[in-house]
Amino acid sequence: MKALLYMGPKQLDYQDVPDAVPQEGEELVCVSHVGICGSDMHAYLGHDERRPAPLILGHEAAGFIQGGENDGKRVAINPLVSCLKCSVCLSGRENLCAKRQIISMFPREGAFAELVAIPRNNLVFIPDHVSLTKAALTEPIACGWHASRMVQESLDNSITKPSALILGGGAIGVGAALSIKAQGVQNVTLLETNPVRRDYLARIREINVIGLNELTDNIMFDIVIDGVGFAGTREVATKYVLPGGVIAHIGLGDNEGGLDIRRMTLQEITFIGTYTYTQKDFNQTAIAIFDDRLGELNWVEKRSLSEGAQAFKDIYEGQCSAPKIILQPEILP
């Protein structure tokens, strides 16, 4: 099969590799669409020891099952492979399983390839009316769906009309904004500092997108979701969250700084770390996409997998206005 192979920092080669081989309980999926994630970028730059070269990256995928009784069925892939047996998994938090694996992270090869092997339990069937482009967005949006759900569970339920500020107009931030709106929060504002990205995001009718200069000291929010995760965004989060409010932190930008712990203590602000999604969140996100509850999802740019190396370079150099680039392998006959 053809694959985009990560060979070392800033080096991706489109080349022939041995076909993916499904193990017991797994399906072989012919990949049709696969998004580039911030974590793929992190690996591409050589900053992720869990993703040593040579490795096939990519975990935001959709495609067709190849072979077996479900041959040809269209699916979205949940890339998180958990044991499903430990107490953490049985409590419904498979995303925290100690034995957790993810495709594109050693030892599982990822989906920047014509074929990927994945446990049958990790597949969600896609109805005919839903495009595989939208299906490939299930994974990045599920991260925001999960964070939004955790926020709802923590927020004081006497707040009848909560307001939410989302930090960052990448796919994580956009997915979180659309998710929290679909979950019933009407007043959603997304902060994006890059004017080119901001112009692009104007096409998403569901969300109000602002720049930093539009954030004023007299407007505060019940909920802040940080989809970036740097000291600078955490500082904004703690400054603009209302007393008794909730901050959900999704981004993995840097590890320290930004939080005003004194203010958070005196104002009883809840801080939630959130990572990926549970199986239930993933499935609920897929259903929200099927039911058109997350808008048109027209904020992607599509390119060929064979030109994937250039796409990574463009993202690294800040040349992309779309929050998500989706790569497409040539579909096998």
Ligand SMILES: [Zn+2]
């Ligand atoms: Zn991702």
Ligand SMILES: [Zn+2]
């Ligand atoms: Zn487990």
